[in-house]
Amino acid sequence: MGIFAGVDIGSSYTKAVLINQAKKVLSSCVLNTGADFERVSKRAVSKVISQAKVSAVSSIPIFSTGVGRNLCPKANPMTEISCLARGSFHYLGRAHVVVDIGGQDNKVVAVGAAGSQVSFKMNRKCAAGTGAFLEEIARRLDIPLKKMESMARHSPDKVDIGSYCTVFTCTEIVHHIREGKKAPAILRGCYESVVKRILEMDPLEGEIVLAGGVIANHPIVTEIFQEKLGRSPFVPDGPQLLGALGAALMSLENSYVRT
């Protein structure tokens, strides 16, 4: 049975997924990307192969995606946008909109009933509302990134963050601290602002799939989406792996090779 790999070399993390011909996920991994895209992509592929304990390594077809997609050896590069559409359609099998909140950019992709990508949007040259934004806020408030979520979740109140710029948000936070607001309320406001930035990109009509590292590591963001949209978004297993899964599926189908 054939084995197929997808590698998503993102700005913060590199993700890899290995699937078989039945589209079953055999293994996956998430690594820090660092500064060497080629090296991390090789490490990610080796890791999923080793985890799945498969042989005939050299013959595994690979599709790569993410910012480092062109630097993954022996791989066919595809954009994250196409891979997200493919990965999310695998789960839903009908028309929907997939929202990916990544380390440095956000994407909204409309997927048609037959799985084709209808349109897409990306954020501007600004990391507000992305994983980098949350990392900056954690640094600014001197709170470990992993503690952010539980602090925000238990906050009885929240502050309103109006700025659409990370730097301006930090200025706003100084104002809230001076006003006596507590860190949990500020954090809750920051999470809400992540969702607001997405809702400013697109009206998010129809079924919504959420993906990306922010969704994987900060489940509160999904809850806020649910509150704002008035309906439940679908979150796949391993939302951070959705692009890599889409790449692996493309590898299997080899439906479009850019040569």
Place this chain on the structure above:
Amino acid sequence: MTQTRLARSTQKLKTLMKDYYQELDEASRSHSRKVAWCTSAGPVEILTAMGFAVYFPENHGALLGARRLATPLIGKANAQGYSPDICSYLTSDIGAYLGNETALGAAYGVRGIPKPDVLVYNTSQCREVQDWFSFYAREFKVPSLGVFSPWKITELSRANIADVAGQLKDLAVQLSRVSGSPLDPERLKETVRLSSQASNLWKHFLETAKRKPSPITFFDATIHMAPIVVMRGGQRACDYYRDLVKETEDLIVSGAPAVAGERLRFYWEGMPNWGKLRFFSDLFENLKACVVASTYCLSWVFEELDCDNPFESLAQANLRVFINRDERYKEDYLAGITRDYQIDAILFHEAKTCPYNTNTRFGLPQRLQAERSIASAVLYGDLCDLRCFSEEQSRTVVEALAEQIMAGRRV
């Protein structure tokens, strides 16, 4: 890029532009002719007919952008109170003036920008030119004269045309006080005739891209458009474009496409990103995609020009330009172009500092998608300010759009 394919014309263009700038330099230094600074929307024909040597600061802004000199110069203008949010042609040009720098020296061997005797602008393509020229009016203590065009017109009315034609006639009277002699109506007719001829040849050149595969790209057009901007109304522009059309037709006969294996055809909406033309040209070529047409280059096709009716036809030419029209007109225009040039998708360039030449801000791409099934994507950037641009994001947007179209063909 593909300059080598149009090598004869590219070589002629270098000489032509060098001569043009050296004549301006000579006029400025020797005072042999009065120098007028003019906006790209004109009214260059009136100035040419009155014997002015005409200089275009917008061309200087584009040159600063193309040579990647603009970004640090923009900061100099910002420091003097000219916001980073206003036109970066303006801020890079004023920044260059403040720093006593110019791109003209390295490009054309002249010592500096020509000193103006008068500044003339038209607001039909941009409303910030008035403030741009008022800076130089204060610096050089020369008059700044404006033609104010009604904006975002749906249907052009007789009153609109009469309004602008009247302003152009008044302008000619004011200019005669600078030039020392009145406008000769016969010279104006001849200038408009030549301008019309150059415009028709320019149109012919651009329309060769309707062929599939296209013999030219948007990037070729941005290189060869300089004479239609700065020399229309003179014989040289006509001669140049006649030769360029011939050379392009030779390319068609020889069967040499602009992009080998062309499989995707895009339309560029909005301003060029002057400092990234090479990046985009290479990106499209790698995808076997050809940007076959653009609003920007088509904006210098002035089909209304009529030498028997010079003022009214100049008014019409200025008012009818795409950028001066309402959203409904723009939708119809883009739908027509998409059909005529067999375009797969539109790339909207959202230029941070150029709201007037940016058409993503009032839902136009979404309406084209929803009502006319025209696919598009938005590229964020700027005409000159490279601080507003991300290569990586732009690459992803273009590649994702290419993948979307190719995947759609297989369904």
